Amino acid sequence: MRLEGTPCWADAMFTDVEGAKRFYGEVLGWTFGVSSSEYGDYTQCYADGRAVAAVVPPVPGQEGQSQWCLYFASRDATATAARIREAGGQVVMEPMRVGDFGTMCLARDPGGVVFGLWQGGAHEGFEAVAEPGAYCWAEVFTREPDKSDAFFPAVFGYRAKRMEDDGVDFRLFDLGEEPVLGRMAVTDDFPPEVPSYINVYFTVPDCDAAVARATELGGTLRFGPMSTPFGRYATLSDPQGADFSVIDTTRTEGEMPKITDVS
Known part of the structure; x- marks a missing residue:
């Protein structure tokens, strides 16, 4: 379990x-x-x-x-x-x-x-993670980060860490020693109609190829592709408006950011 x-x-x-x-x-x-x-x-x-x-x-x-x-x-x-x-x-x-x-x-x-x-019960959930086509990661995008920062640890017992990056307000929520969820503060850079939501990442073998195929099929590129220490990723909207991200975790670039425990 x-x-x-x-x-x-x-x-x-x-x-x-x-x-x-x-x-x-x-x-x-x-x-x-x-x-x-x-x-x-x-x-x-x-x-x-x-x-x-x-x-x-x-x-x-x-x-x-x-x-x-x-x-x-x-x-x-x-x-x-x-x-x-x-x-x-x-x-x-x-x-x-x-x-x-x-x-x-x-x-x-x-x-x-x-x-x-x-x-x-009989269905426990994901049968694969962090493999091509499978769920890999998720981030809470919120306009009220203080509320999410208090809420999720209170409900699930997460330990919070802050990513030291001058450009973004980002936290990690850990279960035990494993990070299981990110939290990104939504800034004024986001259109006002974008609600607070959880962005889900799916693993792909080639981020750029996935973006090309998605846009050919009527999807909209929202951000990226961008290479990071965690992988090369991009955020898309499908033709019916659902947002999601794709990430190639085998293609990494740069040094891991400093992470500080704030629990």
């Missing part, structure tokens, strides 16, 4: 699910399972035969901006939901059993960042 607070799954709602499948199939190399009508046509995505995400049509009446949702592992979703409320967050959807697969919950931090909880 994954440690409480570990990112363990990602999914997104798309009005045009078939269009999303074509796009991500081409950009990330995904294949797709049979949609489950019993669970709202939820369709799992696979990288090299292993489950890495899911796509689903919106519930009628709830159509809106497509957005990736990151889920955090929970041993007891009801207890975690209580901590979310205690820390000033909002439970958007109460813990709900999904057959024998597990229990899900949707929540929002005090700054408006939406995320999910997943209490695994």
Whole structure:
């Protein structure tokens, strides 16, 4: 079982699910399972035969901006939901059993960042991470960093570290000795209509090739490609408006930044 607070799954709602499948199939190399009508046509995505995400049509009446949702592992979703409320967050959807697969919950931090909880059953979450086509990393992009900095450690027991960089306000949240989540303060450089959200990174073997394919298929390049000590990455919006990043972790450049414990 994954440690409480570990990112363990990602999914997104798309009005045009078939269009999303074509796009991500081409950009990330995904294949797709049979949609489950019993669970709202939820369709799992696979990288090299292993489950890495899911796509689903919106519930009628709830159509809106497509957005990736990151889920955090929970041993007891009801207890975690209580901590979310205690820390000033909002439970958007109460813990709900999904057959024998597990229990899900949707929540929002005090700054408006939406995320999910997943209490695994038969389905524990990602079957692969940090491999081509699979989830690799995520960052909370927030206009109210102080709220997120207090909230996520209170709910999941993270230890916070600050990245020493004059250009950005960036923190890392660790579980034990492992960093599991980043937090980036949204500045005035971001358009005012961009909400606080969690940006999900998927691994690719070639960042530039993935960007080229994504833009050919109607995606929009938002940032990059840029080489960093962590890999070469870029941020994109898919044709239906969902933001995500791609990263080639084998292509690194520069020295690792200094990181200071602030817990």
